[in-house]
Amino acid sequence: MLMRYAAMRLMQLIPMVLVVTMVVFFVMMIVPGDPVMVMLGAVDGAPVSREVYDAMRLQLGLDQPLIVQYFHWLLNVLQGDLGISITYRTPALEVIFQRMIPTLYLMVGGTLIAVIIAVPAGVLAAIHNSTKWDHLATGFVVLGISVPTFWLGLIAILIFAVYLGWLPSIGYTPPQEDFVDFLKHIALPLSVVALNIAATVLRFQRQDFLEQMHQDYVRTARAKGLSETLVLWKHVLRNSLMTTFTVVGLQVAYLSGLITIVESVFNYPGIGYLLLNSIRTRDFIVVQGVVLFMAFLVIIVNLMVDVLYTVLDPRIRYS
């Protein structure tokens, strides 16, 4: 049953994948100038040898009609062939994978910390609705949504690196090299990501918990004589965690934009930093690759959330 549901959801993804890839493909078409030269990163009139030019022209399939070009390109993309990076002279996918690990630390770590802070905070804000604690939580949410990430990052550098001198302002050390140094470097970017996600999670956790508290099953549980603590922290929380789960899943699209900014602020060598660097060096194969990679990541995570949802909530029908 579950497998069939997953398969069906997978089929429904096809139009989405088509739209996403078409957008990426046609976005690359709007670059002014000869697409071959653009893809070679040679827009400034840098000399390009005939062989290199023809190879790229063939790779792009420019002699074909546009729609054939698209499907030709899509076929390659679906096989993991994103083209060869001009700057790194290796397949774009390899370049992306090399930068993926530091980004995953930020994405996964940031989300985990956000959930650990925001879920209890949201529940407390809902239980103590309209009290000082609730206002504090709501204030945090509004600020978290309003303060631009890049500025928050700079202020964090200003306080913790410049004034207090506790942490390095930029850079990255792999954990296997020096774990303490790794923690020192990741502390600020990770905190900025976590705070940002926490604001959204808190908002929904509070909202959903408030709504759940007035459901019939809560009245039933109280009528059975269960303690208030048990009712709220077991019955209500379990149900409202479903919403949190969905919200977190939906954050992935937002998260990839967020890490691009954070990685730029902290010179943190992940795929967001790679994207910006490739834009600067006009390595459009990599730019295209990273955008596609992020879009596919979003689609896959959304699918996983969807399927897991049916596992966690038996009320959802497989239809």
Next chain:
Amino acid sequence: MEARATDDSLIFARSASRLSSVTRSIISFAGGDRRFVVGGMILVLYILVALMGPGISPYDLNVPELDIRMQAPSWAHWLGTDRIGRDVLTRIIAGSRVSLEVAAGAVIMALILGAPLGALGSYAGGTADSLVQRIMEGIMAFPSLVLALALVALAGPSVIMLWFAIAFSSIPRYARLVRSGILTQKEQEYVDAARAMGQSPMRILVRQILPHIMAPISVQLTLDFARAITVEASLSYLGLGLSVPYISWGTMIRDAQDFLEVAPWLAIFPGLTLAGVILAFTLVGDALRDRMDPRMRRSLSRRLA
């Protein structure tokens, strides 16, 4: 969406039938809300400053005064001076116009592109409707900031390109809002009456239905405004926004990054301004939304995505 149809129709029905009275009812609607009052006051100030621009600036925008480089805030220069002696306050005032121009254009473009798609889907139904729906889902799967970044980087930054790049990911929100709005309104008696009077579908849509769905759309516009300002500033911060002679708050913060130790005010004040304006739009949007439909809170998760 369908499950909420009855709630929506209530809200739609409650708002008045003409645009001006919708605006008036919004104000009386949310007038007692502190968020609306505070946010609204900041917004009025922001728009006035953006419109008046150079007229109220204390100093000349671009004339460097090298002997007063990177001075801390003082009575002469309230927010200090930058690395070539230009007045920071003057530049923040100039930056308000870029942020307003880009954000306003972007939300209007999203509405103009999204609303007809939603109307088409709800009126045509069937294949056209599901095709539009699938495309909208595809767009929603996109990391919006990353796409905007790629668009601007590839096509080169211009005001129109920025409008489109920022608007693109908001299109589905308006398409969906208009679609569900029309679907509920179509069943109302006043639409039947208009049809019986022999009004054309187009006329019914524009003259009868549109005013009824303006209220939820205006909430979305307000919240999207905050998002558009954030994206514009973020793109400028990343070095992908409008270049000289345009002055963006994001660019100011980007330039300030190198002088964080010696001249932190260069980063602090443009950032505070930016955060204040975004905060104001968020407060007003939240206040309006809560008054009109507490259930609409859910749409917020996608606002920043």
